[in-house]
Amino acid sequence: MKGIRLIVPVLAALLFSACQKQDKLGTENNPIKLYFTPSVDADTIASNSTDFIKFLESETGYFFKSGIPTNYISVVEAFGSSRADIAVMNSFGYLMANDKYGAKALLRTVRYGHDYYQGQIIAHVDSDIKSIKDLAGKKFAFTDPSSTSGYMFPLKIVKDAGVELGNQTFAIKHDNVVTMVYQKQVDAGATYYSAPSEDGQIRDARSRVKTQFPDVEDKVKIVTITDKIPNDPFVFRKDLPAEVTEKFITAVKKYIASPEGKQIFRNIYSVEAVNDTTDADYNNLRDVIKAININIEEQLKK
Structure with a gap:
């Protein structure tokens, strides 16, 4: 009887599992x-x-x-x-x-x-960075290793230009990268880009810190924009x-x-x-x- 009592729950569980499948x-x-x-x-x-x-x-x-x-x-x-x-x-x-x-x-x-977006490389307006070549040896902030707009596509632009960056860091979030560039913690960085609205309002990553830094548009400039990335x-x-x-x-x-x-x-x-x-x-x-x-x-x- 003890053996039967043990078997019955097992059979019930198997039957329940079969019904679920x-x-x-x-x-x-x-x-x-x-x-x-x-x-x-x-x-x-x-x-x-x-x-x-x-x-x-x-x-x-x-x-x-x-x-x-x-x-x-x-x-x-x-x-x-x-x-x-x-x-x-x-x-x-x-x-x-x-x-x-x-x-x-x-x-x-x-x-x-649009069913696509882009990445961008940004720098502080006070820097001497005007082109990708000027990034050589500079401190640079990417977002995350899995980010297409904040890492992969900007990195390809840098590699294609034959540029060796200086110290590199991952800031995890796009707004963190903008903040680091704004505060001159790094010379340049990579974030996502979206074209401005019809009335001229920015919609790229700089817009995420505009409440905290109202003059971010005047202090952080776009150096270049990447190819299109599918949404x-x-x-x-x-x-x-x-x-x-x-x-x-x-x-x-x-x-x-x-x-x-x-x-x-x-x-x-x-x-x-x-x-x-x-x-x-x-x-x-x-x-x-x-x-x-x-x-x-x-x-x-x-």
């Missing part, structure tokens, strides 16, 4: 898992994404569960363990997810009317059913086209629309990574 994706017991890369405060994403999830469920008839990992590497790894079905990712993270797990980009975000994609795991993919894409486009949806995505990612995209649209980023010898596989292990 039989649940179709999108049902209440097996919701579609949607991940958001935390490029802004997690609370901001969580509070604004609730309405989006409700709309998706109403529009598609599927159940969804959202997740906000601590960093983009966690999102990449979620595709490898089937914990993520769909994710909004940064461009470099997407290349890692594609290279390792075959995930595919099918939508690309649009900001300020963040919506990424889908490789074996996601086509019906799920199609319904999700249709719903997302409809949601962001609405005034409410547009505002929600502006709050989350400063996004105003989405465009169709393909993996090939990210080949220029792959080329830059090869040129500066960044190994995607090694980055994934860090």
